[in-house]
Amino acid sequence: MMDSLKAHYPRCKFAGNIGLPDEALTTKRHDHPRYRADLLNKVLGRYKSDSTIVIGLTQADIGLDNFRNRPHSGIMGLAGGFGIGIAVFSSYRPHGYGQLFCVMLHEIGHTQGLRHCKNPHCIMQNGKGGNPFSKTNVFCDKCKDFMQARHWTL
Numbered sequence: 001m002m003d004s005l006k007a008h009y010p011r012c013k014f015a016g017n018i019g020l021p022d023e024a025l026t027t028k029r030h031d032h033p034r035y036r037a038d039l040l041n042k043v044l045g046r047y048k049s050d051s052t053i054v055i056g057l058t059q060a061d062i063g064l065d066n067f068r069n070r071p072h073s074g075i076m077g078l079a080g081g082f083g084i085g086i087a088v089f090s091s092y093r094p095h096g097y098g099q100l101f102c103v104m105l106h107e108i109g110h111t112q113g114l115r116h117c118k119n120p121h122c123i124m125q126n127g128k129g130g131n132p133f134s135k136t137n138v139f140c141d142k143c144k145d146f147m148q149a150r151h152w153t154l
């Protein structure tokens, strides 16, 4: 994962392993452990400095409470906001390495300030609970320009 990421952004480095905090487990599901992505992003925020973005990868299932009209919904990734520089993503839902890498690029797009894109062929489209990464793995020209201006090679 790091080698593939470095091909797009050479100045990234592995910061180390961080344990999953029990406090981040949702209380709304008891059949299976799922972590609240918003709380995981809070933890990642402790590792962030002004000049860095921090991306966390976990194998655990992640989700959000009270999301999409359900008490708890599973998601593939979540950024701490647009241009905030913090995001978490999970290998639990994507099918295979290619999709997982797309989830990461999507969340990195948010960390750099990109919002969801209306282009149905763009990796920055709103997943709306589905998995758009089975159909696309590229940024549209507009989103690509935005990322390239921030020193991403795409």
Ligand SMILES: [Zn+2]
Binding pocket: 106, 110, 116, 124, 125, 126, 127
């Ligand atoms: Zn998104």
Ligand SMILES: [Zn+2]
Binding pocket: 117, 118, 119, 122, 123, 124, 125, 139, 140, 141, 142, 143, 144
């Ligand atoms: Zn786009």
